[in-house]
Amino acid sequence: GAGVSQSPSNKVTEKGKDVELRCDPISGHTALYWYRQSLGQGLEFLIYFQGNSAPDKSGLPSDRFSAERTGGSVSTLTIQRTQQEDSAVYLCASSSRTGKGETQYFGPGTRLLVL
Amino acid sequence: GEDVEQSLFLSVREGDSSVINCTYTDSSSTYLYWYKQEPGAGLQLLTYIFSNMDMKQDQRLTVLLNKKDKHLSLRIADTQTGDSAIYFCAESIRGSQGNLIFGKGTKLSVKP
Numbered sequence: 001g002a003g004v005s006q007s008p009s010n011k012v013t014e015k016g017k018d019v020e021l022r023c024d025p026i027s028g029h030t031a032l033y034w035y036r037q038s039l040g041q042g043l044e045f046l047i048y049f050q051g052n053s054a055p056d057k058s059g060l061p062s063d064r065f066s067a068e069r070t071g072g073s074v075s076t077l078t079i080q081r082t083q084q085e086d087s088a089v090y091l092c093a094s095s096s097r098t099g100k101g102e103t104q105y106f107g108p109g110t111r112l113l114v115l
Numbered sequence: 116g117e118d119v120e121q122s123l124f125l126s127v128r129e130g131d132s133s134v135i136n137c138t139y140t141d142s143s144s145t146y147l148y149w150y151k152q153e154p155g156a157g158l159q160l161l162t163y164i165f166s167n168m169d170m171k172q173d174q175r176l177t178v179l180l181n182k183k184d185k186h187l188s189l190r191i192a193d194t195q196t197g198d199s200a201i202y203f204c205a206e207s208i209r210g211s212q213g214n215l216i217f218g219k220g221t222k223l224s225v226k227p
Contacts, residue, residue, distance in 0.1 A: 004157070033214060042119075042219035043158075043203065059214070091157060104215065106150075106157035 002026075004107035006092050012113045013082055021077040021110045025094030032075050033095075033104060034067060038088040049075060082114045119218035121204050126224045133191040135221045137204030140185060147180065148205040148215065149189045158203065161189070191223075199225045 005024045013019050025032050034046040046059045049069040060066070064082075069075040079086055089111050093104040118140045127133045139147070145166050150158040164171045164178045164187070171178045177190040191198055201222050205215040 035215075035217075043205075043215075043217035045214045045216070048214050093158075103160055103163075106159070108155070108157040 004092055004094050004105050006090075006107040006110050008110060009108065010111045010113075012115065014115055015084060016081055018078065018080045019082055019112065021079075021090050021112070023075045023077070023092030023094075023107060025073065025075070025092070026105055027073075029094035029096055029105075030072065031095045031102065031104075032069060033093040034075070034077050035091045035093065036061075036088045037091055037109070043091065046077070079112075082112075084114050087112055087114045119204055119206055119216055121202075121218035121221045123219065124222050124224070126226065127194050129194060129196055129225055129227050131194055133189075133194045133198070133223055133225075135189045135191075135202050135204075135223065137187040137189075137218055138185055139187065139204070139206050139216075141206060141208045141216075142185065143208050146207040147178075147187050148203075148207070149176075149178065150203040150205060150217075152201045152203065152220070154200075161202075194223075194225050196225045196227060199223055 007022045030051055032049040035043045037043045047054055047067050051072050052069050064080045067077045089109040091106055091109045093106045095102040095104045120138045146163050148163040149161045151161050152158050162173050162176055162178055164180050175192045179188045201220040203220045204218040207215055
């Protein structure tokens, strides 16, 4: 009966390196969302999945960001050639389905620091 | 476009009521949410209100919605030190697939 889990909880990397962030949604939840929380910027929507499909990728900040979801469960957010401005907390949420009014349950986030 | 505004800080004394305010710009908002974030933790959904409602009460929490002014408030009665956290207002707009537009959060500090 675990909630949404994310790994790693903290990640420190050097500028230019690639990173992978993982999200395990609540079992049975078909919708999965990625958000970014930057200092002083609030939460910014990045991308959502309905099943394994991501219909709208326009929230991703640049083409260095990509995400995939396999088996309708685990999702990975990949940032290539990281920059210092990528430093933020990356939050994942899941809900039983997409749509307004569906409660989104958030994970604890991955804190990314790019040096 | 969509925008959600909140004041950044609020300080109250234990036992007092806290009122956290939020304004939004998109008149097509259908659901409005309040989330709580404690240090080092993810976001916890506190409550939400559908845009055709004026008020919703849940124990110590009261949500008021003024749709004409696009103003949402969260009142916490008998505020406790455990209520110290960042509170985020968020909207889900018509036509979206449920992704939320968040404010920057209000940091509530409760002094004993």
